[in-house]
Amino acid sequence: MGAILLVSLIKVAVLMFFVLTAVAYLVWFERKLAAHLQGRWGPYRVGPHGLLQPLADGAKFLLKEDVTPAGVDRFVYYIAPLVTMTLAISGIAMVPFGPAEIRIFGVTTPLVIANINVGLLAIFAITSVGVYGVALAGWSSNSKYSLLGGLRSSAQMVSYELSLTLSVVGVMLLAGSFNMSELITRQGGFSWGFLPQWNLFSPPFPQVLGFVCYFISAIAETNRAPFDLAEAESEIVAGYHTEYSSFKFAMFFLGEYASMITVACLATILFLGGWLSPFPQTANLYWTHYIPAAVLAIGGMALIVDGVYHKGLARVQLPVLGLVLFALSFLCARPGFIEGIQGPFWFLGKILVVLFVYVWVRWTLPRFRYDQLMRFGWKFLFPLALLNVVLTSLAVVMRK
Amino acid sequence: MTPDMAVFLVLAAVTVAGAVNVIVLRHPIHSAISLIVVMVSLAGLFLTLEAEFVAALQIIVYAGAIMVLFVFVIMLLNAGEEERTNMSRMARYVGVPLGIVLLGELAYQVGAATLSMTAQPAAEGAIHGLSMLLFQDFVFPFELTSILILIAILGALVLAQRREGVPAKREQQKVS
Amino acid sequence: MPISYYLALSAVLFGLGAIGFVVRRNIITIFMSIELMLNAVNLAFIAFARAWGQLQGQVFVFFVIVVAAAEAAVGLAIVIVISRNRHSLNVERINLLKL
Numbered sequence: 001m002g003a004i005l006l007v008s009l010i011k012v013a014v015l016m017f018f019v020l021t022a023v024a025y026l027v028w029f030e031r032k033l034a035a036h037l038q039g040r041w042g043p044y045r046v047g048p049h050g051l052l053q054p055l056a057d058g059a060k061f062l063l064k065e066d067v068t069p070a071g072v073d074r075f076v077y078y079i080a081p082l083v084t085m086t087l088a089i090s091g092i093a094m095v096p097f098g099p100a101e102i103r104i105f106g107v108t109t110p111l112v113i114a115n116i117n118v119g120l121l122a123i124f125a126i127t128s129v130g131v132y133g134v135a136l137a138g139w140s141s142n143s144k145y146s147l148l149g150g151l152r153s154s155a156q157m158v159s160y161e162l163s164l165t166l167s168v169v170g171v172m173l174l175a176g177s178f179n180m181s182e183l184i185t186r187q188g189g190f191s192w193g194f195l196p197q198w199n200l201f202s203p204p205f206p207q208v209l210g211f212v213c214y215f216i217s218a219i220a221e222t223n224r225a226p227f228d229l230a231e232a233e234s235e236i237v238a239g240y241h242t243e244y245s246s247f248k249f250a251m252f253f254l255g256e257y258a259s260m261i262t263v264a265c266l267a268t269i270l271f272l273g274g275w276l277s278p279f280p281q282t283a284n285l286y287w288t289h290y291i292p293a294a295v296l297a298i299g300g301m302a303l304i305v306d307g308v309y310h311k312g313l314a315r316v317q318l319p320v321l322g323l324v325l326f327a328l329s330f331l332c333a334r335p336g337f338i339e340g341i342q343g344p345f346w347f348l349g350k351i352l353v354v355l356f357v358y359v360w361v362r363w364t365l366p367r368f369r370y371d372q373l374m375r376f377g378w379k380f381l382f383p384l385a386l387l388n389v390v391l392t393s394l395a396v397v398m399r400k
Numbered sequence: 401m402t403p404d405m406a407v408f409l410v411l412a413a414v415t416v417a418g419a420v421n422v423i424v425l426r427h428p429i430h431s432a433i434s435l436i437v438v439m440v441s442l443a444g445l446f447l448t449l450e451a452e453f454v455a456a457l458q459i460i461v462y463a464g465a466i467m468v469l470f471v472f473v474i475m476l477l478n479a480g481e482e483e484r485t486n487m488s489r490m491a492r493y494v495g496v497p498l499g500i501v502l503l504g505e506l507a508y509q510v511g512a513a514t515l516s517m518t519a520q521p522a523a524e525g526a527i528h529g530l531s532m533l534l535f536q537d538f539v540f541p542f543e544l545t546s547i548l549i550l551i552a553i554l555g556a557l558v559l560a561q562r563r564e565g566v567p568a569k570r571e572q573q574k575v576s
Numbered sequence: 577m578p579i580s581y582y583l584a585l586s587a588v589l590f591g592l593g594a595i596g597f598v599v600r601r602n603i604i605t606i607f608m609s610i611e612l613m614l615n616a617v618n619l620a621f622i623a624f625a626r627a628w629g630q631l632q633g634q635v636f637v638f639f640v641i642v643v644a645a646a647e648a649a650v651g652l653a654i655v656i657v658i659s660r661n662r663h664s665l666n667v668e669r670i671n672l673l674k675l
Binding site for chain 2: 577580581582583584585587588589591592593595596599600601602604605607608609611612615618619622623625626631632634635637638639641642643644645646647648649650652653654655656657659665666
């Protein structure tokens with residue numbers, strides 16, 4: 001009993017470290033990608049290729065003056081960012097990262113913190129309580145921009161939650177369970193020998209409609225462009241987090257990016273096959289097991305070569321980083337490790353693709369006006385999700 | 401003190417503290433937040449009673465949608481704190497202690513009844529069993545509740561509309 | 577874990593909800609005390625469903641939640657209309673049949 005508790009605590013600590021680092025470097029990724037989409041460089045000076053920019057941002061947030069406006073409701077003002085960030089990070093506890101089981105201190109545990117039977121419902125429950133962070137922040141700031149932005153944001157989140165939950169009902173019908181690990185294993189198998197049976201291409205009814213509906217609702221749910229009228233700078237100062245400064249603002253910021261990561265994890269698990277590899281696991285395709293090692297090796301060599309073109313400290317830092325990646329690639333090719341690294345590698349790869357599309361959409365499309373946004377959610381996405389449920393249940397019944 | 405008992409005591413303490421806060425705090429927003437805390441800890445208690453689906457439903461629907469409605473209405477109506485009046489001497493010195501005694505007596509008498517758990521958890525296939533019941537034995541009330549929700553939506557829309565010809569007054573002062 | 581502990585908690589919550597309903601004067605807080613009473617009843621239903629190993633208790637809780645949602649929607653709409661007409665949320669000022 002004590003050993004299991006200790007192992008769970010270790011898993012939680014490791015995952016929290018990874019999630020917080022991932023959130024910080026997601027900010028870097030977005031800024032670099034946005035810059036390259038707009039034809040400029042992005043962060044470049046703080047560390048090689050701007051890699052230390054998240055550290056600088058973190059230091060700035062911690063050292064800024066913490067201003068509390070007059071007339072705020074103190075208790076609610078302080079707990080609103082806490083609620084947002086805590087709930088956003090807790091969603092990752094239900095996500096399985098791979099099929100393997102690892103042994104720590106003699107206890108064999110799976111690669112997921114909480115493998116509950118209603119895992120999918122638990123993530124949606126956490127998302128739906130996350131509306132309060134926004135609403136209470138907007139109200140407690142005692143400012144008209146905040147109140148208006150907070151009310152609009154929370155009304156938008158509540159409306160798109162409906163299409164979000166309905167769009168995954170098709171997936172649940174196909175799998176027959178709410179358990180996340182089971183949802184992934186039911187997507188195993190390959191139709192016609194080469195097309196993976198992920199829910200996006202699944203045999204009875206490909207969940208394309210469901211995926212599109214889910215992705216759009218997720219972008220609206222996390223208040224990102226093109227659905228970010230309620231917090232955009234040119235429209236409403238900053239919406240519900242206008243009156244927040246330094247660390248409390250950092251918590252809102254972290255919460256938004258953490259919920260982006262959670263949504264991307266869910267999209268991968270539900271529609272893109274989670275940690276399953278896109279190649280069939282036959283004997284003559286065994287070379288695909290060396291892809292993680294190959295990717296790491298190529299990345300390491302690219303960094304080493306790139307280090308030559310820089311001046312000063314970056315001339316040392318980049319090649320050292322490249323050598324570390326190269327050493328990791330050798331580790332990934334060793335027989336004991338190669339099977340264990342397959343699951344997490346494909347999972348992370350798919351999440352990166354989803355996040356790339358997320359950031360790409362933000363910096364390409366113009367904003368929706370608020371009434372256009374609500375009309376789109378209620379009159380187009382919601383009936384579309386219902387249509388997906390009806391068609392999927394027809395397909396499931398006819399398959400029997 | 402088994403782990404089950406410890407978990408129950410913590411959750412029960414949080415629930416009772418939240419419920420007391422609902423009826424004691426003066427600003428409606430604080431009461432609403434306390435009620436949300438009560439609902440979430442009740443969902444935790446449902447989990448200890450092996451009702452996972454109902455726990456998730458409680459959080460998604462009750463704490464995540466109905467209470468959001470309450471919070472929106474409080475924000476839109478700009479509800480302020482209740483005026484504080486002194487209770488009469490009778491209420492303060494006799495009423496409150498008697499009320500606490502009544503609650504304690506109720507809890508003791510109900511808690512002392514001997515009704516123990518049976519050894520058959522319906523855990524495997526609980527969701528399956530629930531949906532079988534819902535769509536076979538209780539299908540008529542289920543369809544009726546969907547009509548009920550439709551009526552509620554229409555009713556709320558019609559009631560809260562502004563009527564033609566009545567100018568919308570600017571509500572500047574706090575309503576209390 | 578004796579079920580009677582859960583029932584005692586449910587009784588205490590119901591009592592607190594009833595006290596809040598009687599004592600408070602803000603109409604929205606009265607509404608919230610009603611929701612507290614409904615939650616106490618839900619806890620009792622789930623406790624009994626576990627004690628007797630049947631799932632009908634959980635089905636009934638499902639219906640209670642749905643009905644509470646409908647009731648909250650219509651009730652809050654009525655509260656909005658009342659406050660728009662009487663400019664007050666104090667029940668002691670909403671005690672005339674004719675506005």
